[in-house]
Amino acid sequence: MRFKKMFAVLAASLMLGGALTGCGGGEKKQAAADDNSLVIYCPHPLAFINPLVEEFEKQSGVKVEVIAAGTGELLKRVESEKANPLGDIFWGGSLNTMKPKADLFENYTSVNEDHIQKAFKNTEGPMTRFTDIPSVIMVNTNLLGDVKVEGYEDLLNPALKGKIAFADPSKSSSSYEHLINMLYAMGNGDPDKGWDYVEKLCRNLDGKLLSGSSAVYKGVADGEYAVGLTFEEGGAKYVADGAPVKLIYMKEGVISKPDGIYIIKNAKHMENAKKFIDFITSKEAQSIITSQLHRRSVRDDVDAPVGLLPKDQIKIIDDNEQVVEKNKKAWLDKFKDIFTSVQ
Secondary structure, eight states: OHHHHHHHHHHHHHSTTTTTGGGOSHHHHHHHHHSSEEEEEEOSOHHHHHHHHHHHHHHHOOEEEEEEOOHHHHHHHHHHTTTSOOOSEEEEEEHHHHGGGGGGBOOOOOTTGGGBOGGGOOOSSSOEEEEEEEEEEEEEHHHHTTOOOSSSGGGGOGGGTTOEEOBOTTTOHHHHHHHHHHHHHHTTTOGGGGHHHHHHHHHHHTTOOBSSHHHHHHHHHTTSOSEEEEEHHHHHHHHHTTOSEEEEOOTTOBOEEEEEEEEBTTOTTHHHHHHHHHHHTSHHHHHHHHHTTOOEESBSSSOOOTTSOOGGGSOBOOOOHHHHHHHHHHHHHHHHHHHHHTO
16 A cells, blocks of 8 residues: 555656546546545655555545645646545644645644644634644764854854755745744844844755755765755654764754644535544554654644653744745745845
8 A cells, every 4th residue: 555655646647637637527526526536735754654644544444645746836737626626634734834824725624623722723723733843953973173163143154055955945845934933033033134044044055946945854874965954754764773964953943833724615525525624633653653754743732752852942933924925925935036146
């Protein structure tokens, strides 16, 4: 089952549209709507997806098909399929990325909402939180040598020029969250004052902008880059496995945001989609997430993963969600202009 699922994911990543466009004719679409299955659009790596999907399949008897691609690419797909949704669940994507697209998703409150931490309650309707993810700097300790990296400012060191892994924030949730984080952290709470830092960082990227989140943490772990800007869980597994990597929580301040899971509006397998939301927010699944997958739970009865820095030891800062939502397009456009202009 895992091999078949991985094959479907890889095929879909290479030929987005291939795996699901087989539902072309009306009879086939009706059959898909009636069968005991679930189609999930997901930007997460296979190592994260598989244990949870397999456990859900075992418990529910539902057959799951996962279509994997970047958050931005999958969101465009959901938008293009509004009249005839081919996916049921969108699993992943930060709230700052997804809230402006809330009209693409169904209102649903999981049966586990009473055990969700207060900060992570679904107050909007479609926005179920399932993990808590700080932004971090991931370093390759073999490549870094004696170069000090404790925060954003240290990434301007000329010794790191061209050795920093950062994805295009218009294509990667983790990079977009880092852009927000650095604007607030380096602007001392005022994002307008953080752009001077962004320009300096772009110069030190030396023209290198990666295509997605996974390219960042893989690039650092594989020794292609000395440092990378990513989400905590992107590097946590490598740390747990003993790879020569370390996670740095920026001394200037860390924004820790929940990752979400969403039911696509008018999903053909609506009841199975609700079952999956309930499963992902259950104590059992959340315990798998912390013990095996190295992410922080959103529940109030599941301990933090072993080996990750307790949140009370991290300098946590906040953004202003209304400001972020209002300025998303302008900030992404400004980043693109800056990155292009300094090359």
